[in-house]
Amino acid sequence: MSVGKSEATAIIQNANCSYHSIVCPVHLIHSVGQSLKGRTGLYTVTKQLQDCVWLATNQQQEKVVAKSVCHFRLQNERDILLHFQNRTPFVRPLIDEIQDSSVPPTLILRYLDDDVLRASGRQRLTRIEVIDLKPSNVLVNYGHGNIRFKDIQLADFGSTVREDSAHARDGDPIGTPIFRSPEAHLQMKWDTATDIWSFGAMARFHIFKPDVPVDHDEYDTKILMKHHRCFGPFPESYEEIADQERLAVLVWIMQNSPPETLRPFHLTTARESEAKSNSIVRSSGPGLESCFIL
Structure with missing residues (x-):
C-alpha cells in the first residue's frame, strides 16, 4: 500500500x-470570591488560571489550586494521587476535596x-x-x-x-x-x-x-x-x-x-x-x- x-x-x-481539551459548561465554572467547603478546610476562589483550573486561598491565606470538571479524568487523577502521593515527593499532592453538591467535582491541589x-x-x-x-x-x-x-x-x-x-x-x-x-x-x-x-x-x-x-x-x-x-x-x-x-x-x-x-x-x-x-x-x-x- x-x-x-x-x-x-x-x-x-x-x-x-x-x-480535545476538556471545556467546562459555563454554568459549572466557579466565580471569583466563591467559597468552597472541603472535607478539611474552607477555600476562596481568587483567579481563573485556565479552563477548569482556579487559584484559591485557604483559611490561612495560603495559595492552593482548585481543579474542577465533570469528567472521568478528574476521578482518575484523584485515584492516582491517593495511590502515589505518600510514596514519592515528586507528584503534586491532593490536599482536599470539595463537598458541595451545587458545584462540579473539585480537587484542591498543592500550589507551586x-x-x-x-x-x-x-x-x-x-x-x-x-x-x-x-x-x-x-x-x-x-x-x-x-x-x-x-x-x-x-x-x-x-x-x-x-x-x-x-x-x-x-x-x-x-x-x-x-x-x-x-x-x-x-x-x-x-x-x-x-x-x-x-x-x-x-x-x-x-x-x-x-x-x-x-x-x-x-x-x-x-x-x-x-x-x-x-x-x-x-x-x-x-x-x-x-x-x-x-x-x-x-x-x-x-x-x-x-x-x-x-x-x-x-x-x-x-x-x-x-x-x-x-x-x-x-x-x-x-x-x-x-x-x-x-
Missing part, C-alpha cells in the same frame, strides 16, 4: 482528531510557583503511563541562593493509565503534539517508551517545531517528519503494532525526506556505517535511550 501527501496528512489528522517552561526560560513505582508529559505539567518552587528550585513535582494525572489498559493497547489519542512519540501520533499501541520520549522531548522540543502554525492541516505530519529527520529511520518493530495504512504513512515520510535534510545521519561515513554500527543505529530508531522518568 502507498499513500501521497494528502492521504498521509488525512490519516495522521484522523488519528488525532478525537483528542511556576512550571518548567516559564521557570527555565527554558523510579517508577509501578507500570503506569503518565502520557501527558510536557513543561507545563512539571511544576517548581523557587529556591534561594545557589539552589534554583527547592521543589519539582509532576502534575495532571487525569490521563494516567496502567500500561496494560485498553487505552494503551488501542493507542488512544494522547498528549500535546510536539511532545508525542511517533506511535502516539499515529494512534498505535503505546507504552513506557512514550513517556520516555515525552520526557526527553521536553528538553529539546524546539527541534521538532514545524514551520507551520499549530492549526495547520500539516502540523502533525511535519512533526513526524522532524522525528525521522532528527533520529533516522523508524524502528522495524513498528511493523508489529502498525497497520498497513500507518506503515504507508511512515514510508511516505521517509521517502520525502531528502538526504540533505537528515541529521546527523547524513554525515555518517562508510567506516561508521559498518553492519554492526548500522544495526545499532536502526534498532535505536527515534528513541531517547538515555532518558528515564520519575
Whole structure:
C-alpha cells in the first residue's frame, strides 16, 4: 500500500482528531470570591488560571489550586494521587476535596510557583503511563541562593493509565503534539517508551517545531517528519503494532525526506556505517535511550 501527501496528512489528522481539551459548561465554572467547603478546610476562589483550573486561598491565606470538571479524568487523577502521593515527593499532592453538591467535582491541589517552561526560560513505582508529559505539567518552587528550585513535582494525572489498559493497547489519542512519540501520533499501541520520549522531548522540543502554525492541516505530519529527520529511520518493530495504512504513512515520510535534510545521519561515513554500527543505529530508531522518568 502507498499513500501521497494528502492521504498521509488525512490519516495522521484522523488519528488525532478525537483528542480535545476538556471545556467546562459555563454554568459549572466557579466565580471569583466563591467559597468552597472541603472535607478539611474552607477555600476562596481568587483567579481563573485556565479552563477548569482556579487559584484559591485557604483559611490561612495560603495559595492552593482548585481543579474542577465533570469528567472521568478528574476521578482518575484523584485515584492516582491517593495511590502515589505518600510514596514519592515528586507528584503534586491532593490536599482536599470539595463537598458541595451545587458545584462540579473539585480537587484542591498543592500550589507551586511556576512550571518548567516559564521557570527555565527554558523510579517508577509501578507500570503506569503518565502520557501527558510536557513543561507545563512539571511544576517548581523557587529556591534561594545557589539552589534554583527547592521543589519539582509532576502534575495532571487525569490521563494516567496502567500500561496494560485498553487505552494503551488501542493507542488512544494522547498528549500535546510536539511532545508525542511517533506511535502516539499515529494512534498505535503505546507504552513506557512514550513517556520516555515525552520526557526527553521536553528538553529539546524546539527541534521538532514545524514551520507551520499549530492549526495547520500539516502540523502533525511535519512533526513526524522532524522525528525521522532528527533520529533516522523508524524502528522495524513498528511493523508489529502498525497497520498497513500507518506503515504507508511512515514510508511516505521517509521517502520525502531528502538526504540533505537528515541529521546527523547524513554525515555518517562508510567506516561508521559498518553492519554492526548500522544495526545499532536502526534498532535505536527515534528513541531517547538515555532518558528515564520519575
